[in-house]
Amino acid sequence: MNVEDEVFDITIIGGGPVGLFTAFYAGLRQARVKVIESLPQLGGQLSALYPEKYIYDVAGFPKITGQKLIDNLTEQMNQFNPVVALDEGVEKLEKQLDGIFKITTNSAEHFSKTIIITAGNGAFNPRKLGLETADKFEGKNLHYFVSDMQKFAGKKVQLFGGGDSAVDWALMLEPIADEVTLIHRRDKFRAHEHSVELLKNSKVKVMTPYVPLEFIGEDHIEHVILEHVKGEGTKSTEVDDVIVNYGFISSLGSIKDWGLEIEKNSIVVNSKMETNIAGIYAAGDICTYGGKVKLIATGFGEAPTAVSNAKVYIDPSSKVQAPHSTSVMGESEDKIVSVSL
């Protein structure tokens, strides 16, 4: 059987903190797990919006940065080798006659006995340029996300944006690319002072206050026309690649059309984390019930509830209450110490 046709026990929609913990817990309960994430990276809101900010209300961590929490959760999840499908936005959901769910994304089809939706505030997508001439270059040399820096080796790169990640990307690309120009519509950058200082001392060319007006080229962008925000005319610049970093925007998108009971952009669940569709569960910020508190901490609690009940849905003879992980994982510090001596 092809991996593409494999029917998974639990498919998790949304690779944010709650999705990752759900995947771990489903692995612990010996379920075959797949995670579908709309961005090319895991981490959801934490990685997209505040990777460097400290979070103070995760049990067991006096404080931890968003990205470190995601790195830890990923490591924890990977103990069970789940399949992770990145850069796939969910579109259609269908319950087949055999009770198996078919999830269609923008690039693939996935099959699963149950679904746990941990999509937070919806799928994050990069905020696009509002330029008519931009769309046709997407996927060519107009990029909204950088996943492989080496692609820009020796290239003339123009980067648009004024936030932390725009500045960070410019600094990371500087030693790789032939030339990096950072363009922002105002003179002030809204990035960490330290990063702005590094920027000043780098070879990155900074052009402010400019905005892109037009992209010129047949198949690829060859020239970018930049417009001075305060009316000092336009400039034509030659480029190999254009990267836009205008942040992210979230939306619930097609999940709204799946027949789930939705209240104020959240999916209504009961105390088992069941939605109104048998076999579909929700956890984390996307779900709602009487007394719901939207925090990572509460989402972490909802995850095992959703998984355990999904497990019983798949196999009615299994138990909702799982044995403690101390028994299941079967390893202790003592053992490790005695082996290493």
Place this chain on the structure above:
Amino acid sequence: MTKYTIVDQDTCIACGACSGVAPEIYDHTDDGISYVTIDQNEGMVEVPAELHDDLEDAYEGCPSDSIKISDEPFHGNALKFSEAM
């Protein structure tokens, strides 16, 4: 140019991006939801011209499009100038 702003608190996801870039316009309540400080989120008081750049940063940086800007007052209704939902 006159500008008014309001936060749509039904869609705000409490990420703190707006108060980070425009602390003189936005702050957040105890549960993290943002509001406009200059008029308690009524959208009735003009945003001072010197804060217009910050205003635009907050508008562009909001991941849920909850920051609304208009050249007319909102009278407490964040969706006053939005298309019908």
